Amino acid sequence: MKMSRKKMAILSVGLLIVAGVIVQAVWRPFGHRKAVENGAIVLDIHHPDAVIDSEALSRLPRDIVRVPLLRDVLTQDFVDYYETDTTRLSAEGALRRLAFEHELDWRDELVRRVFDEPAHVLLWRSPDGRLGYWLLSIHRNGLAKLLQGLGNVATSDTQLSQVAKLPGDVPVYALKLAVGRTLLFVAKDERLVVLSAPGVLLDDKGAVLGERADAVADMLSSGRDDAARAYRLDAAGDAVKGHRLVISANYLSFGYQAFFSGIDALRFDFATDSTTASAPNANAAASWKTWALIDPGKLPQQWNSTDLWHALPARPAACASLPADWHDASALLAKIIDGGAQGAAALGEQLAGPAAVCWYAKSTLLAPVFVARVKPLDATASAALKTTLGKTFSDSIGAYEAKAALHDGMTAGYRRLPVTMHQQGTDVTVWQRPVSARSGTALASKASFATELSAERYFPVTLALAHDYLIFSPDGGLVDDTLAVLGKRYPALADTLAPERLPRTILTLTPSSAAALIEREAGAALPADQEAVFRNAARTHLVPKLHALAHYPPVSLTLPQNLPSSTGWVPVEWWFERAQRAAGSTEGVAGALSGSDGLRAPDQPGAGDD
Template identity: 50%
Template sequence: MITIVKGIMKISRKRIALGTAALAIAAGVAVQMVWHPFGRAWKGQPRQLELDFSRPDALVDSESLSSLPRDMLRVPLLRDVLTEDFVNYYEDNEGRLSASGALRRIAFEHDLDWGDALLKRVFDEPGRLMAWRGADGTLRYWALSMERNGLAKVLQTLGTIAPADTQLSRAGEVGGTPLYALRIGPARSLLLAGKGDRLVVLSEAGMLLDAEGKPIGARAKAVAAWLSDDAGARETPLQSFALDAAKGPPKGHRVLVGANYLSFGYQAFFPGIEALRFDFAGADSKSDTKSDSKSDSRAGADDAAWHSAVLVDGARLPGAWNTAELWKALPADPAACATLPVDWQAAGKMLQKVSGGKDELATQVAQAFEGPAAVCWYSKSALVAPLFMARVKSADAATALRPVLASLFEQVIGAYEPNAGTEKGAYARLPVQNRQGAGGAVLWSRPVSSPYGTREGKGAPFAAQLSAGAYFPVTLALAGNTVLFSPDGALVDDALAVQGKRFPSVADTMQRGQQARTVLSFTPSTLAPLVRREATKALPADQEALFLNAARAHLFPKLKTLAAYPAVSLVLPDSLPSGRAWVPVTWQQAGTPPRGVLAAAPSVAPLAPAPQEAAQ
């Protein structure tokens, strides 16, 4: 009896196992049918993206894309702050791993002799990487244009295996060149096209295809130009950055970033700045910099240094970009400061639109203000509460501007507090406080409740009216020919103390000859603790313990390293062009970098203009 029972159990287990296997196979077939929309023709429905292929937000020309992250670490400060984690992140990027995995799977299933060495050559060849921002503001979409060389064998095989592969299919044509879609995720496909010695890869199908899966006319022409043997036809993206076509393959790297992207879309207020450029022309740009040896700092930096430049349009610079008076009026010891040549006409139109003011408001603002404006962050305050400073043309202009500023502040600044009562059937705002400061200054301030405010509400006379436990003492001041604004009124008070000679200014620690041309400055010793404090506040231990522990393990040690560096400034040349041209900029260190790092040589050397730029 026992023997019979055991035999039945064995048979039952086998049947169960076979039945389970059959169900698994059936489920797998069903998943393949549903999950993979590729048959012999592509059935995908891409989400069409709004992009301008002729004007990327960022562009990289590189002799070897795989060496770019490592060559960035030749900059001493970046090497100490980013280290090898930065390189590993881009080598292990999800998109890159997904594409590599898909190609490996195709090679295995179709018995192709594609080795890992062949696939790695994608990023080891000269190429151009163009990137555009997505809805979240990040550089989400990209296009890679390159000489395919070792990939010729791969592309020649795609046409024969696409009809029989579930992850690869033909998605149409671009200028007579076959276009292939490689599925690397549930809702994402890469597009590939190869012609002659050229290869183009797009990170999203919607970059080129409309909702019906058909190539978009203007973009299809751009891709066809990237595949062309005509070097001039491929250089439209470069022309948008005021650069001529490079002769021959790139040497080292060239990185271009648009000012509109860096300013989060606010470039309309300073159109005279168009882009930043970083060049690396080291003879050994493909060498492995993974070595931890730091004794050859000067030799390596001299032979292979990064150089910087800025693309400016002198015709759109509102007057002289002279920053000396700003540095003399800004409070000392900022964590970071930047100056911008503001187009005050555009700023006036924005204020007019926001406030619903009359048409003359834009004209009043444009006629009153002049020169660049500045924004500074201080360790004593918060990242969300910087100090803004601008200058007006004369005392008469300041007098005429006073009622305009009072009206704008009353109308635009303030939060409607549920605990402050009602006005005309709606929640009321706390009243504006108007007071006189030293030296004839006029100040307007209004408390605005926020859980992220710079002051605690407890103890304030209006604490019961606040809807949060903290608030911002938002303050606007007009002192002489200087306008000051900050969500943290304490910073405005410091700036007024600078004018009264009761507080030091940024200029007191700056070389006099560089005050007029220094447009950017940051001090790691005060910036690092500010970032650390803000990260700790944003990741409280009782709510975000996991992220806070990760920050303590990875972010805080890097901030400690950063804090050891001296102040760094970005300095323009003595003269700027009257038209649109690239000009060299210099990064200046205020002291000696910390010992034990690659810092013996200048971190970034000035950029010598190319012949075509000098001609401009």
């Protein structure tokens, strides 16, 4: 039966609903918000926080779980979760309502066709810290005629309306969803752009924002935007085989880019060795490859982390090297110390090379240990540095302690426990201050100053200057372990890594230690007498996956030995440490996160009992 123009228009509305909900359905952690945004949203249309290019967004979750480690940890629940998301279901309900009221025989093939379209997605962070704002661009492959009657439909439907026009009199439509969300979409010729909220394109009066309107108009005309230039990618209009995910280091670092200088973004590419015109071969070899966008001119000491791995204790749950810009980092410190910019700059000038941060199963997620190198100093400069460190530690560390007694130099208005300083030989100086906290790493009852603490637990916050290293942690025990490594009394992390990879190793993970840490932290956050339901859910769903993770060998990420002379993408290799380093072997298995050849966890019961 030949469709009328009106029915074709309604069908196009269904197409747009489905297209608009792709990102919300597949990327719910990025897109869900409780309320409709009013007014212009703050974002840089030319530099998104993340970019997704995909042959078919519907296949992306399933391709992610083709990574053996992720498949064992996430399982099929990861895919099913997104397919049953409430936002997607509500949008499908709106689609069915439109189809019913306009007597349209809508079929599921429409959803499959839109979900299988090549898509280009730009994402920006929202106030809650997630990638909550997005723009989706797709090529509609011959469906343009379905939009001819869209204007007539918009005048007669309560959910669909025309709200603005782009240059060239291209109409902008708004679609209100049942859950209180409004999508914008605009189409021209063979291209369609969908926006997650009115404020991405419109101001608080409903007028288009000029710069963003021009950017959307360019997308409709050419399918291209500035994201490719911002991240030094192939143009957005170029076909991507499989999937490509790019995310800015600024977003990943929560805005603390000063500790990640020289890293602009991370990229994850997925491709299969064999694809057909309509769908990928399920049996074909597939892999995810990791890349980093590096600006070598900003990397401290060419991001050589060898010294750090020789100083840190072995078997961390996770450990990362940070190519810190100490000049910029000093500006952050200047905001909290009495010396201001001058005092902070004096400290920053004494630090060199990258820093490292590590978590250990024996401590908590709230108490990692930080290590940085100090430039070689003469006796006078070393004494000045110790004085500055002691004052900075005393000024910036500590909280009000209601039960604390008055100590030397303390006023009655703001009581804190005193800072203790002691020497361990000629080359080691340690400062420590106890800070009361319910989530602290030490029991107050075992402390000699228990009567002065305001909680049942506390953090023994510790800073040490030792052997040209600066060491800090809220857990003094980790500082002690690090000092033991420097004193050759405890095995170093470097002893468990291949010597030839030490300079370029940027992250290492011990799954068994990480799983133990996460399981214990989840238990502490969900006490049985207060969170019985969530605790039971964690035991049922989280713990088995952590036990599966625990069976994987340690893994480390490395950069190439030779970095480019200018900004560009460099490959990041994943090394699974199969051999026992304690036996003196330096063997490892390198490669992409492979879906066919990758390392699989052995079929064994979970580690440990519930």
